[in-house]
Amino acid sequence: MTVTGPLNFAIIVGSTRDRRFGPTVAEWFAGEAGRRTDIDLDVVDLAEIALPGVLAADDAGSSEVPEPVRALGERLARADAFVIVTPEYNRSFPASLKTAIDWYVDEWQAKPVGFVSYGGVSGGLRAVEQLRQVFAELHVVAVRNTVSFHSCRDRFDDRGRPIDEAGCRAAAESLLDQLTWWARTLRDARTELPYAA
Numbered sequence: 710m711t712v713t714g715p716l717n718f719a720i721i722v723g724s725t726r727d728r729r730f731g732p733t734v735a736e737w738f739a740g741e742a743g744r745r746t747d748i749d750l751d752v753v754d755l756a757e758i759a760l761p762g763v764l765a766a767d768d769a770g771s772s773e774v775p776e777p778v779r780a781l782g783e784r785l786a787r788a789d790a791f792v793i794v795t796p797e798y799n800r801s802f803p804a805s806l807k808t809a810i811d812w813y814v815d816e817w818q819a820k821p822v823g824f825v826s827y828g829g830v831s832g833g834l835r836a837v838e839q840l841r842q843v844f845a846e847l848h849v850v851a852v853r854n855t856v857s858f859h860s861c862r863d864r865f866d867d868r869g870r871p872i873d874e875a876g877c878r879a880a881a882e883s884l885l886d887q888l889t890w891w892a893r894t895l896r897d898a899r900t901e902l903p904y905a906a
Contacts, residue, residue, distance in 0.1 A: 821891035
């Protein structure tokens with residue numbers, strides 16, 4: 710069964726540090742994605758969501774889910790695809806992002822994910838390689854193409870635009886094309902038959 714209507718993409722800003730560069734990268738990518746008429750966007754900034762690292766001891770026996778966890782879960786459940794905007798910290802991705810991933814299972818399953826990374830010499834690609842392994846365990850399809858910014862603070866102008874705007878736009882479009890194909894295909898499949906995890 711083919712489902713009509715725009716796809717819902719959640720763009721997740723993974724870093725929560727002070728003076729982080731993630732919002733600049735995410736805002737640019739959201740602008741590129743927003744040029745498409747087949748996508749609705751939800752930008753999820755983890756710095757604005759107070760996800761607990763663990764359940765408090767007095768919550769352990771409770772069936773109540775903490776409000777930030779419930780609210781984010783609803784947003785992730787609505788998404789047909791995810792874009793993770795991540796830096797690389799010590800050859801990996803931020804703890805805030807791992808916490809956000811680990812709170813959920815069903816919300817991720819049978820959906821695609823793409824990556825927009827940034828950092829120093831590696832451009833965040835070592836973080837992306839680890840994220841591919843984590844998402845595979847959650848039955849998420851990671852698309853091949855990525856957008857990566859090496860020495861990221863030198864790659865954007867003072868308006869928050871990439872200096873190589875044409876090249877970056879081409880990379881974003883390639884990622885969005887792959888992500889849109891998988892998002893539409895998997896949305897139709899989930900509608901036809903529940904995913905067997």
